[in-house]
Amino acid sequence: MNQATDEYDVIVLGAGPVGENLADRTRAAGLSTAIVERELVGGECSYWACVPSKSLLRPVLARAEARQVPGLREAVGGSLAAADVFAHRDKQVGNWKDDGALTWLDSAGIDLVRGHGRLVGPRRIAVTPSDGSDGGERTLTARHAVAVCTGTRAALPDMPGIAEARPWTSREATSAGTVPDRLIIVGGGVVAAEMATAWCGLGSRVTVLVRGSGLLNRIEPFAGELVAETLRESGAEIRTGTSVKGLARPGGVEGPVTVTLESGEQLEADEVLFATGRAPHTEDVGLETVGLEPGSWLTVDETCRVTDVPDGWLYAAGDVNHRALLTHQGKYQARIAGAAIGARARGVERLDTGRWGEYATTADEAAVPQVVFTDPEVAAVGLTAAQAESEGRSIRVVDYDMGQVEGAVLYADGYRGRARMVVDLDRGHLIGVTFVGPGVSELLHSATVAVAGEVPIDRLWHAVPSFPTISEIWLRLLEAYRG
Structure with a gap:
């Protein structure tokens, strides 16, 4: 990769999914971009979190669902072949090598600087090579922005032993x-x-x-x-x-x-x-050199610009800003932050940062989707009933037994699950939806669209679910709401 210069328009600390997405957006805006990473390009999600955990869970959940299908349960009565599960997991994480990610960075025109990066003043990053090579420390300078995308680490309690x-x-x-x-x-x-x-x-x-x-x-x-x-x-x-x-x-x-x-x-x-729990990976990135507390969460505005640093050159996207500790939300923030950096570099003075604006991370507050890959699966977006009530909203809660939906009956013998939608009565649209049951993860995006789009509940009545699918839960919830 081209590393002939030590000056870039944008420097990104952390090459996980968040850093990669932010760098991709700034490159798309025509800005030269370097990304600094001390471990594997692809980050926590790719090698130690989302991807390997779901690789381990997939055979467990598939077997659990197969055991609920008449005629199939007898064929899957034995134990899982753990060695095969581990081998599949290892393949999905590239055997903890990041060659594929490097190819993508190169194709996107993003320079990779291997090593531990830390701020040494406004717009300046010192990088110490991870392996101690390349003649020691290197200092990079950003013309427009530095983005901290270093994620979080596991938080261990202080206890004896x-x-x-x-x-x-x-x-x-x-x-x-x-x-x-x-x-x-x-x-x-x-x-x-x-x-x-x-x-x-x-x-x-x-x-x-x-x-x-x-x-x-x-x-x-x-x-x-x-x-x-x-x-x-x-x-x-x-x-x-x-x-x-x-x-x-x-x-x-x-x-x-x-x-x-x-x-x-x-x-x-x-x-x-x-x-x-998790703690921010900001304890050794030089925050003290720009007036911030080492090891702290970084407070940001709607464009992910750090609010406590003058001149607006420092950004923080993903887990480090503590808005929504989920990979997909971090990538969402990164897309918006990268676009905002590009717009400001072009001299755009006023960005649309109002609710659901082009440069606003509104979904972090109003429509965060999450899947928990357990048995049964849990899929939720938006507010819970308790959260909505704590905000003083006038709501109506509608629950339904998912096992009563024909698609669920066909999906699994003895299907157990439950659905809930939370309706804002003053605004007339959904503000929260939760599904629990086998296979519900694929229902979540429809709920996310309804919540993020603030689709009027009366209009949802005209969104006809196919028969016989589990998606008919939408019809049952709406029927219960209409009475």
Whole structure:
């Protein structure tokens, strides 16, 4: 790749999906762009999160659904071939090599600078090569903008024994090559629920320790309840209202781990996964040189421009701005931020940053879609009923048993699921939709379009679902709403 210059129009820190999308948009705007990456081009999502986790989950969920199909369940009664599952996972992550991503960067005309990049003042980035080669540190200068797209890392609690016990984080949970006989998962969010599903399906005896009252507490309550029900039926133990106060692995990394609970009870496992949240990857990117707190989340405006830095040259897209910690939302932000950088570089003084404007990340507040790949699947967009009520909205909540839809009956014997739509009565459109059930992930985009498009509920009545599909849930929800 061409690295003949140390001056660019735009410099992007982090070559994950967010950084790649932002760089792509600034190149499309005609701006020279360099992207700095200290690990693999493709980032966390490609190698240690979304892609490997879904690769592990796919055979588990496919088998679960096949067991609900008469005439097929007998053919899939055995155990999964873990070695084959791991081999498929390894293939999907390119065996943790980024050759394919490098080819794309080159074709897009984006320069890659390998190494750890950090700010050393306004518009200036110092890059230390990851392997110590190339003659030491290199300093890059941006004419128009620097974008921090460095994502997040797993947040581990400060507790006795945790460093010596070396617990799994999401990285180890998605890249492990053997099935632990006993696995304890600490946490109750998406990572905990998905990894409990994956490793239970692969043969581990899973215990989930949830500090709160249940799984997936940021989604409608029935979602976590249905997922927990299936996990228990699969042999997992789920303990709620449980806190961990210490770990010990006296036999070293190969020995068992002892988990001490606040109650004093001790549990033993071969591995312990902490899925207890994320922290911004900003502790060592030089924020202090531009007046910001190292390790902090970065506050941004609607175009993802950092609000606490003068002159408007610093941007932050993706997880680091804490608006919506999801890969697809980060890519959405990146597209808007890249376009905004391009427009401002052309001298456009006023950008359309109003609600749903061309340069506004409105969806981060109003229409965030998310799929949780558990058994059953959970798909949600927009606000929950509780969130809408906390905002003081006048709403109506409509629920329906998805197992009563003909398409669901044909999809799986004994289909269990539930749907909810939240209607803003003052504005007459949907502000939230949640589906729980096998195969519901592919229903989500229709809900996202309805919420983001603020489609009047009366108009949705004329969107006719095909028979016999699970999409008929829309008709059932609307019938219940109309009465």
